[in-house]
Amino acid sequence: MLAASGKVPNVKNFNKDNPMTDWTAGYVSEIGYTYGYYTELNPQRLALPLLAAGIVPPEVETACELGFGQGMSINIHAAASGVAWWGTDFNPSQAGFALELAAASGASAKLFDQAFAEFCARPDLPDFDFIGLHGIWSWISDENRAVIVDFIRSKLKVGGVLYISYNTQPGWATMVPMRELLIAYGEALAAKGQGIVNRIDAALDFADQLFAAQPGFAAANPQVAQRIAKMKEQNRHYLAHEYFNRDWHPMSVAKMAEWLAPAKLGYAASAHYLDHVDAINLSEPQQALLNGIPDIGFRQLVRDFC
Numbered sequence: 001m002l003a004a005s006g007k008v009p010n011v012k013n014f015n016k017d018n019p020m021t022d023w024t025a026g027y028v029s030e031i032g033y034t035y036g037y038y039t040e041l042n043p044q045r046l047a048l049p050l051l052a053a054g055i056v057p058p059e060v061e062t063a064c065e066l067g068f069g070q071g072m073s074i075n076i077h078a079a080a081s082g083v084a085w086w087g088t089d090f091n092p093s094q095a096g097f098a099l100e101l102a103a104a105s106g107a108s109a110k111l112f113d114q115a116f117a118e119f120c121a122r123p124d125l126p127d128f129d130f131i132g133l134h135g136i137w138s139w140i141s142d143e144n145r146a147v148i149v150d151f152i153r154s155k156l157k158v159g160g161v162l163y164i165s166y167n168t169q170p171g172w173a174t175m176v177p178m179r180e181l182l183i184a185y186g187e188a189l190a191a192k193g194q195g196i197v198n199r200i201d202a203a204l205d206f207a208d209q210l211f212a213a214q215p216g217f218a219a220a221n222p223q224v225a226q227r228i229a230k231m232k233e234q235n236r237h238y239l240a241h242e243y244f245n246r247d248w249h250p251m252s253v254a255k256m257a258e259w260l261a262p263a264k265l266g267y268a269a270s271a272h273y274l275d276h277v278d279a280i281n282l283s284e285p286q287q288a289l290l291n292g293i294p295d296i297g298f299r300q301l302v303r304d305f306c
């Protein structure tokens with residue numbers, strides 16, 4: 001690498017020039033997230049994968065969702081069960097929508113628009129049997145990840161369960177430099193003030209120009225061009241939250257284990273039921289290789305490579 005003094009380009013997020021969005025910690029706030037329901041956040045579904053892994057599932061009476069987005073999942077779970085739900089999402093328009101849903105259903109979910117650090121320090125929180133985070137971990141800073149680990153350490157009951165989704169390595173490895181390029185394009189060339197959707201479109205058009213020039217990176221990583229082509233068809237609200245934050249840190253299951261060890265947590269099982277059916281996910285040689293690995297964490301790491 002050649003280094004020179006002067007202006008150093010930095011990977012930032014598309015929000016950075018708006019002082020009104022300082023509360024975001026680099027997270028996209030000018031465009032709301034999608035209205036998704038995520039079944040893995042439902043504590044009723046814990047029993048099957050945990051029992052299959054030889055682990056006794058807890059009776060869930062108290063549960064917490066961190067970063068509930070528009071609040072579809074937490075509200076459905078609160079309305080359709082006797083579980084006492086608590087949750088937060090610092091985007092006030094999303095938290096407002098979630099509160100409207102709660103009022104309409106009559107469920108007693110306790111929903112807040114606090115940042116993780118503020119919410120996790122609340123003195124009125126109960127201890128939880130279940131804590132869930134969907135689409136959060138890979139998109140926040142190390143500082144916020146540490147807040148969440150501390151929270152789990154002090155607020156998840158003994159025998160409790162954490163559900164956490166994240167973008168894993170090596171599956172996302174080749175997208176890391178590509179997404180840095182998209183962000184850097186926004187920093188260097190996209191007109192400020194044209195709105196995040198236009199800036200995303202401009203960055204994707206630039207990626208097409210890059211691929212048309214047949215760069216060595218695309219030859220070595222042919223799936224990247226396919227991913228960009230797929231992105232062009234995807235909902236811009238989703239893309240903004242998925243790729244255009246300051247933080248995006250796909251990590252391996254081994255790194256996840258390091259992060260979660262201080263909270264005394266170990267990998268139990270995949271919450272995605274179809275992951276448990278080897279025949280549809282793995283070839284026979286892959287199954288044989290994995291069956292020979294006794295360590296559950298290392299087996300999952302190798303499986304992620306497969």
Ligand SMILES: C[S@@+](CC[C@H](N)C(=O)[O-])C[C@H]1O[C@@H](n2cnc3c(N)ncnc32)[C@H](O)[C@@H]1O
Binds near residue numbers: 144
């Ligand atoms: C990709 S969205 C996922 C939302 C929801 N879990 C879902 O899957 O639909 C990430 C959410 O985390 C929220 N968020 C990000 N950083 C946060 C923080 N420091 N404190 C509270 N919420 C945060 C965002 O507002 C956003 O709604």
